[in-house]
Amino acid sequence: MEALGLLLHGFAVLLTWKTLLLMMVGLVLGVFVGVLPGLGGPNGVAILLPLTFSMDPTSAIVMLSCIYWGALFGGAITSILFNIPGEAWSVATTFDGYPMAQQGKAAEALTAAFTSSFIGSLVAVLLITFLAPWISSFALKFGPPEFFAVYLLTFCSFVGLGREDKHKTVIAMSLGLLLAGVGMDTVSGQLRMTFGSTDLLRGINFLVAVIGLFGISEILLTMEERLALRGHAASISLRTVLAVWKDLPKYWMTLLRSSVIGCWLGITPGGAIAASFMGYNLAKRFSKDPDSFGKGRIEGVFAPETAAHASGTAALLPMLALGIPGSGTAAILLGGLMVWGLNPGPLLFVEHKDFVWGLIASMYLGNVVGLVLVLSTVPIFASILRVPFAAVAPMIVVSCAIGAYAIQNAMFDVWLMLGFGVVGYVFKKIKIPLAPFTLALVLGSRAEDAFRQSMIISGGNMKVFWANGLVGTITTLAILLLFWPLIDRLIASISKPGAPAAKAEA
C-alpha cells in the first residue's frame, strides 16, 4: 500500500504542463524513430539523449522513456503495414499482422498491436510499482560480493541463454568490459590502456559507443539493403477500436500468458526478442486452430506484441532496483541516469524518491497518452515512409554526430563514434551480439569495483562469493546459467536416452 501512496506522489511530481509537454514530444519523437527504417528504440534514445542534458533528471528521464514507448508503438506500424520489422522483436508481429493488412484488416491489426503493447507494458509497470521497492530494500543489504554475484549472473545468463554462438557473446562481453576499463583507474588513479593518448584519459564514454554501434551501423546496414517499400495505408476509426476492444476478453488467456512470459524474460536478460517468439509460439500451441496462425489471425498479433512490450518494460525493473539493466535500451537509460549524476540501484529509491516515482508514474501516463496518440495518428506516421531514405540517412548521421559531440564536447568522440559505427556494422553481419557488448560497457566499471572490493574484503580469497547463502546461491546460479546449454543437453539425454543430443540444442 505504501507503493500506492508513493505512486500518487509520483503523479503529483509529473503532472505539470512542462513535463506533460515533454512527454508528448518524447512520444512523437519515439514513434518517429520507431517508424523510420534504420532507427528504433535504443538508437532513438541514444541519439536524442543530448537533448535532455540541460533538463532536470525527472523531465529528462520522462522524455527519454516516452521516446522509448513511442518507438515500441512505432515499430508495430511498419511491421503490419509494410511487413518490415523495425526491431527484431517485431518479426513475430509480421507473421499475422501483415496478412491481416493484406486482407483489408490493417486497422484491426494495428489496434490489436497497440492495445496489446499497452496491456503488456501496463502489467510490467504494475510489477515494477510493487516489486521494485521491495527488491531495492532487499538489495540494500547487499555488499560488494552480492553485487558482483548479481553482475556475474547477468553476464553468465547472456552467455548461457543467448541464441548467438557462445564464443561470440564472450567476445562481445569481454571486449565491452575491457573498453569500460580504459582511462584512469578509479581506485589507484593510475592510467590503463590509454597508450599515451590524452583523449583516452577520459575513458570511452559508452553513449558514444552506443551511438556508433546502433545509429551509424544501422544506417550502413539499411543502405546496403533494398529499400523498395510497398505497404498498406490505414486509418483507424473509433468503431474499429471499440470492436477490437470488445473482443479482448476472448483472448484473456493469451494476453495473460504473454504478459507473464514477457515480464519474466524482461527481468532476466532473456530479452524482448525471445519473449515475442515465445509468446507467439505458445499462443499457437495452445490454440484450438493452430493452422490458422500465419494467415492473418488477430491472436497472432496480440501474443508477440504483449510479450515484447511486457519484456521491454520489465527490463527497467532490475535497472531501477539493482542498477543492472535488463536490455540494451535499459542500459542506455541507465547511462542517462549516470550523466545526470544519479546512481541507479537500491539507494535511488531512498535518495531520489521524486525521481523514481515520477518515472514510474510516467510509465503509466506515457502508455495511456501513447496509445491514444498512435491510434489517432497512424496515417501521418505511416506516410513518413514516403520520405526518401537519401534524405533521412544524412539527417540521422548528423543527429548521431551532434549526440556524440555533445556528451563531452570533444571532437575525438565523433571519430570514436564513426569507428564504433564500422565495428557495429561488421559485428552485426558476423553475428557478434551488440546487447551484451553494450551491457558490459555500462556495467564494466561497477562490476570491476564490486570485484575489487570483494577481493580486498576477503584478502584475495574467491570463497567470498560463497561466503553466505545469498551470495552463494547467486554465484552458483550464475555458473549453472553459464553452462546451461550443456546442462540442458545432459537433462535431455537422461530423460530421453535414445534422443540425439542435437535435439536438445535445437
Place this chain on the structure above:
Amino acid sequence: MSNTELEIAVDDPTAPEENSPAVTSNRNVDVAVSLLLLVLAIVLAWDNWRTGASWDSTGPEPGYFPFYLSVILGGASLYGIGAAFLSSKEALETFVTRAQLRRVMAVFVPTLLFCIAMQFLGIYVASFLLIAGFMRVVGKIAWWKSLLTAFLFSAVMFVTFDIVFDVLMPKGPLEAAFGY
C-alpha cells in the same frame, strides 16, 4: 475502418542489383575480425601486465581485472578462428556483394568527409553540405529540394541545440560572422 485501397509505395532507385558478385565471405571476415581481436587482446594484456596485474598491499593492482579479461578475449578469439574454419555454412554466406559495398561506401565516405569538414566549418555548415550533397548525388533528388531540406534541417538543429537547449556545438567561420 481500414482504408487499404490507398497503397504507399516508396521505391529506391539506387537499390543494389540482385546478382552482384560477392566481395568476400562471412568466414573470411570472421577470421579477420577474430585475428584483430586476438592482437588487441595481446596488446591489452601486455599493457595491463605492465600496469600491474597481480596483488599489492592494497589489493588487486589496476591491471588485474582487465588483464584476465584480455586473456578471456584472446581465448574466445582463438576459438572463433577455429570455429570459422570448421564451419562449412559460414564459408558459403556472402558478407557483402559488390553492389552492396558500393552503397555502404556511398554513406560511409560522405560521413567521413562530414567529420573532417565539421572540424573546420562547424557542425551546421558541414551538416548542410552533407544533407544537400547526399540527397542530390546519392538520392538524385532535385537541387532545390535538397538545398531547402538541408537548410531547414541545419537551422532547426541550430535553434534546438544552441539556442533552446543550450548545448554547445562546434562552430566555424560562418557562425563567427554572425557573432556566435
